[in-house]
Amino acid sequence: MFRSKIAVIGLVVAAAALAVGPARQARSGQDVTLLNVSYDPTRELYSAINDLFTEAYKAKTGVNVTVEQSHGGSSKQARAVIDGLQADVVTLGVGSDILAIEKAGLIKPGWQDRFPDNASPYTSTVAFLVRKGNPKHIKDWKDLLRSDVQVIVANPKTSGAARWSFLALWGATAGAKTYDLSTPEGLAASIAAGKAAKDFPAYKNAAALAAVTELYKHVPVLDTGSRGATVTFAQKGIGDVLLNWENELYLAQDEFGGDKFDIVYPSTSILGEPPVAIVDSVVDKKKTRAVAQAYLDFLYSKAAQDVIGQWHYRPRDIETLKKYSAELPPLKLFTVDETFGGWARAQKTFFADGGIFDQIYKPTN
Amino acid sequence: MAEVSAIKGAAQPAKQRTRKKRSLASRLLVAGTILFLTLFVILPVANVFTEALSKGVGAYVETFYVEKPAQNANLSFRERHRIVAKAARAERTWSAIRLSCFVAACVVPLNMIFGLAAAWAIAKFRFRGRVFLLTLIDLPFSISPVIAGMMFVLLFGRTGIFGDWATNLTWPDPTSIAWQGFEGHWWPFAFTRSESGIMFTPLAIILATIFVTFPFVARSVIPLMEAQGSEEEIAALSLGAGGWRTFRTVTLANIKWALLYGAILCTARTFGEFGAVSVVSGHIDSNDTMPLRIEKLWDAYDMQAAFSVATLLSGLAVLTLIVKSVVEWKTGHTRAPEPRELELKSDEHRSAGDQQVLRLLPGTQGREP
Numbered sequence: 141m142f143r144s145k146i147a148v149i150g151l152v153v154a155a156a157a158l159a160v161g162p163a164r165q166a167r168s169g170q171d172v173t174l175l176n177v178s179y180d181p182t183r184e185l186y187s188a189i190n191d192l193f194t195e196a197y198k199a200k201t202g203v204n205v206t207v208e209q210s211h212g213g214s215s216k217q218a219r220a221v222i223d224g225l226q227a228d229v230v231t232l233g234v235g236s237d238i239l240a241i242e243k244a245g246l247i248k249p250g251w252q253d254r255f256p257d258n259a260s261p262y263t264s265t266v267a268f269l270v271r272k273g274n275p276k277h278i279k280d281w282k283d284l285l286r287s288d289v290q291v292i293v294a295n296p297k298t299s300g301a302a303r304w305s306f307l308a309l310w311g312a313t314a315g316a317k318t319y320d321l322s323t324p325e326g327l328a329a330s331i332a333a334g335k336a337a338k339d340f341p342a343y344k345n346a347a348a349l350a351a352v353t354e355l356y357k358h359v360p361v362l363d364t365g366s367r368g369a370t371v372t373f374a375q376k377g378i379g380d381v382l383l384n385w386e387n388e389l390y391l392a393q394d395e396f397g398g399d400k401f402d403i404v405y406p407s408t409s410i411l412g413e414p415p416v417a418i419v420d421s422v423v424d425k426k427k428t429r430a431v432a433q434a435y436l437d438f439l440y441s442k443a444a445q446d447v448i449g450q451w452h453y454r455p456r457d458i459e460t461l462k463k464y465s466a467e468l469p470p471l472k473l474f475t476v477d478e479t480f481g482g483w484a485r486a487q488k489t490f491f492a493d494g495g496i497f498d499q500i501y502k503p504t505n
Numbered sequence: 506m507a508e509v510s511a512i513k514g515a516a517q518p519a520k521q522r523t524r525k526k527r528s529l530a531s532r533l534l535v536a537g538t539i540l541f542l543t544l545f546v547i548l549p550v551a552n553v554f555t556e557a558l559s560k561g562v563g564a565y566v567e568t569f570y571v572e573k574p575a576q577n578a579n580l581s582f583r584e585r586h587r588i589v590a591k592a593a594r595a596e597r598t599w600s601a602i603r604l605s606c607f608v609a610a611c612v613v614p615l616n617m618i619f620g621l622a623a624a625w626a627i628a629k630f631r632f633r634g635r636v637f638l639l640t641l642i643d644l645p646f647s648i649s650p651v652i653a654g655m656m657f658v659l660l661f662g663r664t665g666i667f668g669d670w671a672t673n674l675t676w677p678d679p680t681s682i683a684w685q686g687f688e689g690h691w692w693p694f695a696f697t698r699s700e701s702g703i704m705f706t707p708l709a710i711i712l713a714t715i716f717v718t719f720p721f722v723a724r725s726v727i728p729l730m731e732a733q734g735s736e737e738e739i740a741a742l743s744l745g746a747g748g749w750r751t752f753r754t755v756t757l758a759n760i761k762w763a764l765l766y767g768a769i770l771c772t773a774r775t776f777g778e779f780g781a782v783s784v785v786s787g788h789i790d791s792n793d794t795m796p797l798r799i800e801k802l803w804d805a806y807d808m809q810a811a812f813s814v815a816t817l818l819s820g821l822a823v824l825t826l827i828v829k830s831v832v833e834w835k836t837g838h839t840r841a842p843e844p845r846e847l848e849l850k851s852d853e854h855r856s857a858g859d860q861q862v863l864r865l866l867p868g869t870q871g872r873e874p
Binding site: 180187211222450 | 583593663664665668671672705791803804805
C-alpha cells in the first residue's frame with residue numbers, strides 16, 4: 141500500500157516538475173507583454189508584424205515587448221473583451237464590434253479619430269474563391285444566386301467577414317456609388333462622401349433584400365468564423381464558391397496551391413476597413429498605454445505596410461499598394477459610411493436580434 | 506452414479522447443439538465488433554499517426570524542436586519569418602504541453618480529495634439531501650462542457666456575479682517560478698510574474714477542468730464504499746482507533762485501487778478536455794492546452810503539426826489504457842459484483858475486519874507506531 145502511495149505521489153511530483161521545470165525566463169522590469177485581440181484571418185499577418193515591432197521597439201527604447209495574440213470570430217472576440225479578456229489593443233474585423241466594447245465602457249468614444257484613415261491601417265475587400273477553372277462560371281454577384289451554386293460563407297452573427305460579405309452583396313445589388321481607392325483622389329473623395337452622406341436609400345432597396353434572401357438559401361454550412369468557412373471550402377471540399385476576405389482567399393491559395401482554386405473579383409465590392417483601437421480601461425490598469433500606442437502607430441509605418449501587402453491585405457500607403465498591384469488590382473469599391481451610414485446603423489438594421497438577417501435566414505435542413 | 510452419467514449423457518448433445526448455434530451467432534457478433542472497432546477506433550487512430558508522419562520524421566520532430574535559424578541575409582523577410590515562425594510554433598507547442606501537465610498536476614490531486622470527501626459522505630452516512638447530493642455530483646456529466654465554461658464566465662467574467670472581485674484579483678503565476686538563491690531569503694524560489702483576474706488565465710482553465718472532471722473519482726469510489734458498508738470503521742473506532750487512523754488504515758486501504766482508477770480516468774479527461782477550456786482560455790496562445798493547440802494548428806492549415814501533437818494525446822490514451830488494465834487486474838473485479846458474490850465478499854471483509862480488530866486489540870496496540 142505504501143509503495144502504491146509513493147508511486148502516486150511520485151507521478152504527481154513528476155508531472156508538477158515537468159510543468160514547472162522549464163519555467164519561463166525571469167523577466168526584468170523592462171519587459172512588457174501586450175495582448176492583441178484580433179479576428180480570425182490575421183494570425184499570420186500579426187505574427188509577422190509582431191516580430192518586426194519587437195525588434196524595432198527594442199532598438200528604439202531598449203524595452204522587450206512580447207505581443208501575445210488571440211484570434212477568433214470578430215464578435216466572439218469582442219464578447220471576450222467585454223467579459224474581461226485583458227486586451228491592450230483590439231484589431232477587429234468590423235467597427236461594430238469595437239462599438240460594442242465602447243458601449244460596455246472599456247473604450248472611450250472617438251476611437252475612430254485617434255488613428256489615421258478611420259483607424260484602419262489597411263483595407264481589404266470581399267471576393268470569390270472558386271474551384272480551378274471556374275466550372276460553374278461564377279463571374280459576379282448575380283451568379284451566386286443561381287440555384288445550381290452552393291455558397292460557403294460564415295455566420296454574420298459571429299463573423300466580421302460574413303457581415304462584410306452580406307453588405308457587399310446588398311450594396312452591389314443596390315448600385316452603391318464606387319471609388320477607385322488606389323488613387324489619392326479616389327481615397328479622399330470616398331472619405332469626404334462618407335462624412336457628407338445624409339440619407340441612405342440602399343436600406344430600402346427591394347432587389348437587395350431579395351438577393352440576400354436568395355443567397356442564404358444556397359448556404360449549406362454557416363461557420364462561426366471566416367477561417368472555419370475557408371477550411372470548409374478548401375479542406376473539406378464543400379460548396380462551389382467561397383465568399384470571404386480577399387486576404388483569406390490568397391492565404392488558401394498559398395496553403396493549398398494555386399492549382400486548386402481561382403480568385404474571382406466581382407464588378408463592384410465593398411471597402412473593408414478593419415479598425416484598431418486601444419482598450420483604455422486595460423492599458424490604464426496595466427500601465428501599457430505608451431507601448432500600445434506605439435504598437436498601433438507602427439502598423440502605419442512603411443515596414444509594417446509592406447508586410448501588410450505581402451500578406452495580401454491592401455496597404456493604406458498608396459506607394460506600397462502600387463507595389464503589390466499585380467496581386468491586388470485596383471477595384472471599384474463602395475464604403476459603408478456612404479452607403480449605409482456607418483457600422484452602428486448597419487449593425488442595428490441588419491444583424492441585431494430580430495434584424496433583417498434573422499428575418500431572412502432559415503437553416504436549409 | 507448411473508443416474509449422474511445418464512444426466513450427463515442427456516445433457517451432452519444439448520450442450521453441443523447450443524455451442525454450435527452460439528458459435529455461428531458469436532462469430533457474426535465478433536466479426537461485427539471487429540469491423541466496428543476497425544472503422545471507428547483503429548482507422549482514425551492509425552490515421553493520426555500516418556498524417557503526423559506524412560511529411561517524414563524530420564517534419565514530425567520539427568513540430569517539437571527547431572534549430573534556431575542562422576542569420577542569413579539572403580532570405581527575404583517572408584522566408585525568414587517562415588523559419589522564425591517554425592521555431593515559435595515549436596515553442597508554443599511545448600508551452601501547451603507544459604500547461605496541460607501543470608493543469609493535470611493541479612486538478613487530479615484536488616479532485617482526488619474532493620471526490621473522496623464526497624464519496625465518503627455519501628457512502629458512509631445517511632442524511633437528508635443525500636440523493637440530491639449524489640445527483641449533483643453527476644451534474645458535470647450531463648452538462649455540455651461549453652456551457653460549463655460559460656458558467657465560469659458568468660461567475661468570474663468582468664460583468665459576472667463575482668466580476669469586480671475576480672478581475673482585480675492578483676496571484677503569482679506558478680509557471681513563472683524561478684531560482685533566486687538563499688541570500689536574504691529563507692525560501693530560494695520566487696515568482697517572477699503575477700497574473701491578474703481569473704477569467705482567461707490558467708486559473709480559469711484549472712477551475713473549469715475541476716468542474717468537468719469532478720465526477721470521475723467520486724463515481725468510481727462510491728459503489729465500492731457502499732458495498733463495503735461502515736462496519737469495519739465502526740469496529741476500528743470502537744476499538745479505540747482515532748478518526749485519522751481509521752480513515753488511513755481501514756477506509757483508504759479498502760478503496761485505494763478504486764481511487765487510483767478514478768484518478769486515471771480523471772487524468773485522461775483533463776488532458777483531453779476541450780470545450781470548457783476553449784471558452785475560458787480567451788484564445789490566447791499562452792493559455793493553450795494540448796487540445797486547443799491542436800485546433801489552432803489545424804486552423805492555421807498546419808495539418809501535419811496538428812496531428813503530431815495529436816499523437817501525444819493518442820499515446821497518452823494508450824498509456825491510460827495500460828495503467829487502467831493493470832489496476833483492473835490488481836483489483837481482480839471490474840464487473841459489478843453479483844449479489845451472491847457480494848455476500849461472499851462481505852464475509853471476506855468481515856474476516857479482514859477481524860484481522861483489523863486483532864491488530865487494534867489493546868494488547869497489541871502499543872506496538873503500532
